[in-house]
Amino acid sequence: MSAYPETMLAAVYRDGDLEVKRMPRPKPGRGEALLKIEAAALCATDIKIWQKGHRNINEGTEAILGHEVVGRVVQTGEGIDENLLGMRVVVPPNVGCGFCPACLRGWDSYCPAYKAYGVGLNGGLAEYMLLTSASISRGGLVEIPEHIPTKIAALAEPVSCCYRGLKDCELKAGETVLIAGTGPMGILAIMTARVMGAAKIIAADPVEGRREISKAFRADHVLDPARDSFKEELFALTGGWGIDVVMVTAPFSGAQLQGIDAAAIGGRINLFAGLAAGDTLNNFPSNLVHYRGLKVTGTTGTTPREMRLVVSLMAGNRLDQLRDAVTAVFPLMEAKKAFEEAKQGSGLKILLVPDGGAAV
Numbered sequence: 001m002s003a004y005p006e007t008m009l010a011a012v013y014r015d016g017d018l019e020v021k022r023m024p025r026p027k028p029g030r031g032e033a034l035l036k037i038e039a040a041a042l043c044a045t046d047i048k049i050w051q052k053g054h055r056n057i058n059e060g061t062e063a064i065l066g067h068e069v070v071g072r073v074v075q076t077g078e079g080i081d082e083n084l085l086g087m088r089v090v091v092p093p094n095v096g097c098g099f100c101p102a103c104l105r106g107w108d109s110y111c112p113a114y115k116a117y118g119v120g121l122n123g124g125l126a127e128y129m130l131l132t133s134a135s136i137s138r139g140g141l142v143e144i145p146e147h148i149p150t151k152i153a154a155l156a157e158p159v160s161c162c163y164r165g166l167k168d169c170e171l172k173a174g175e176t177v178l179i180a181g182t183g184p185m186g187i188l189a190i191m192t193a194r195v196m197g198a199a200k201i202i203a204a205d206p207v208e209g210r211r212e213i214s215k216a217f218r219a220d221h222v223l224d225p226a227r228d229s230f231k232e233e234l235f236a237l238t239g240g241w242g243i244d245v246v247m248v249t250a251p252f253s254g255a256q257l258q259g260i261d262a263a264a265i266g267g268r269i270n271l272f273a274g275l276a277a278g279d280t281l282n283n284f285p286s287n288l289v290h291y292r293g294l295k296v297t298g299t300t301g302t303t304p305r306e307m308r309l310v311v312s313l314m315a316g317n318r319l320d321q322l323r324d325a326v327t328a329v330f331p332l333m334e335a336k337k338a339f340e341e342a343k344q345g346s347g348l349k350i351l352l353v354p355d356g357g358a359a360v
């Protein structure tokens with residue numbers, strides 16, 4: 001055990017502030033394991049917590065954020081299979097109670113009592129992260145092959161959230177997809193939809209720079225949803241039929257309404273983004289849903305199974321362009337700079353790497 005240092009570096013959040021400092025390295029107890037972090041990607045959730053706090057993180061308490069991680073099991077507690085030692089893994093962040101109806105469906109991210117790495121449980125913006133026994137027994141170690149580059153591996157969690165949303169929409173090979181909102185998640189959704197068989201992907205975003213980025217990530221068409229002619233242009237691109245699967249990644253009720261309005265007969269719409277406080281979809285177009293036979297769904301988070309499938313796609317080189325979605329890599333020491341850059345929102349995914357990122 002003495003092979004491991006007694007302390008570790010961590011980016012510690014407390015009351016709206018972020019400080020990189022040394023703290024005791026966690027030691028795995030019974031049923032637990034220790035993960036050496038290879039990289040952690042920043043998510044909008046991390047930035048939101050940094051700026052506004054979170055109900056699961058009490059005032060005055062220190063917390064390590066970061067839930068999009070790849071790492072290696074370097075130490076196991078009593079009762080853990082030693083074969084796990086040395087395994088490279090990605091980790092589904094939400095850990096449910098294990099016995100409520102949501103957990104019995106494998107939907108840990110919907111468990112009313114869930115705990116999550118980076119949101120209450122200490123997360124991956126550190127040199128090491130403690131894997132809880134609940135997390136391990138809920139399928140929380142998803143093995144990831146060595147040949148998958150760090151930049152791609154670190155995105156297994158957010159990509160599997162996109163995968164889940166599109167799967168929930170029963171996307172079939174050959175269908176058309178609209179991604180409404182092309183921030184980082186929208187860009188990941190474009191790549192995910194393509195690998196899941198979308199024949200035509202249309203990306204919509206009012207920001208020109210983002211439309212340009214969507215093109216670089218091989219959206220087949222890009223549209224400005226702020227134009228009066230948006231719906232006309234959209235339907236023209238689909239022979240007047242409309243869109244089979246719409247994923248709304250923009251956190252605005254207006255985008256949700258446009259998304260539902262864009263759907264073809266039998267279309268499925270995924271409300272992927274939550275709305276900000278105070279924003280709500282008034283005048284829900286129920287007659288569109290009724291007369292076009294639409295299905296409006298919502299998903300949040302992912303499951304171990306979906307992460308496993310996404311890792312298989314990565315292993316089969318089906319998601320290689322993900323590498324380009326990582327627009328900056330910072331050493332852990334510069335966590336604050338990374339958060340500032342993520343807040344600006346000019347890039348896509350940002351990685352924090354404990355070793356300084358030499359190999360990334």
Ligand SMILES: [Zn+2]
Pocket residue numbers: 043044045067068158
């Ligand atoms: Zn995330």
Ligand SMILES: [Zn+2]
Pocket residue numbers: 096097098099100101102103111112113114
């Ligand atoms: Zn539960």
